Amino acid sequence: MGITERKERQRAELREHILQVARDMVMKEGFDALSMRKLAEAVEYAPATLYLHFENRDAIARELCVRGFQELFAALEPAARVKEPVERLSRLTEAYLGFGLKQPETYRLIFMEDARLSEALFQDAKEGAGPQSFAVLVRVFEDLEAAGRTPEGTPPARLAEVFWAGLHGIISLKLTCSGFQGAPAEVLGQTLVTSLVREPARSARPARRSR
Amino acid sequence: MGITERKERQRAELREHILQVARDMVMKEGFDALSMRKLAEAVEYAPATLYLHFENRDAIARELCVRGFQELFAALEPAARVKEPVERLSRLTEAYLGFGLKQPETYRLIFMEDARLSEALFQDAKEGAGPQSFAVLVRVFEDLEAAGRTPEGTPPARLAEVFWAGLHGIISLKLTCSGFQGAPAEVLGQTLVTSLVREPARSARPARRSR
């Protein structure tokens, strides 16, 4: 009985098509320009048909949000593989900022649009894509701490959080405060890296008061 | 000829009243909930009347944006007066984060809503409230540099920018990624401070105990 299979597949394909077209619209004109009516027009269905595949506009937004986040995560993946932690942090910074600047509307949708959207990313404490990619950052700072290159007494998780906030701040200020022209994002990113990474201890571990 | 004066005053008062009510609506329900029709209803005028005082909804938003920014600037002012630069930076951090957390919708409107809104803050390179308050941050890092407490070779303006991005990132992640629960903003802020401020050079001046 392959008929129900085919129907399911076609249904999934249409759903996928809708999401694809929606993604294009968001990337081209921004999330605000994504209207159910224009989306329906673009996929050549009546507006009401969209509601057979998605609960409402927010459901589409949520889906685009998690997919966008997966893209971001994928963009970070090569950098995350780098062994040397300082280099890794630098490459992660580069990748993160590059993604945000090359796909501004996607980044906006993920992190700047609505708290209800990004909730989906962090609802599971360990499972979701959000905590998983945050863990990548934490690991860098754990490795940095092991190498004695973090500010003393600050847990890696908190350093990771500050670092993430720094990256996010760099991008979102560039995206929102377009009037303010400062240094390029990459330069700021490297400044952030060098600010959070300490010089390696010269001799033994403590080595602060003496010499 | 006090009549035209009175009319002008009444006109200004009405404009002010509209802005006040709009501000209340934004702070209570967020910017998206601010509609011209509800605003007109609230001030007991017809919607079209609003257009006699503002070009459109964006004009109101812009005005609220610059006023919100002025509030933010005012909130920073006491901290900016502190002499000792490290303490000053710490106090500025506290004030900035406090404002963002206590007035989330105002902060959103200023920095997270639309690039066209915050453009007004930074359109004048020196004049506007934006560059003026950024200069406060730059000055801190200039003073820190003079005290030999910044990472070497990094211009104060860039450190200030990274610092601002860090603060903004901390707040905006708290406001948007509500699902992600990390350390409290104040803790992250202090971590940011200690990350960007270096220990004083031993040769130049003996370290003093403050706090």
Add this chain to the structure above:
DNA sequence: AGCAATAAATGAACGGTGTTCACAGAACGG
């Protein structure tokens, strides 16, 4: 094949939005 049942798709409507504009009314200057 034809018929009943199920799934897919839609047209029309509801209530909401920002904005415009011709018009009415009040307030003013001469």
Add this chain to the structure above:
DNA sequence: CCGTTCTGTGAACACCGTTCATTTATTGCT
């Protein structure tokens, strides 16, 4: 008192998200 100017408005336009009864297409069964 009249004419002008300013203030205010109702109605309309073009959108928006969403719902629902209804139509259309497709399937399973006899």
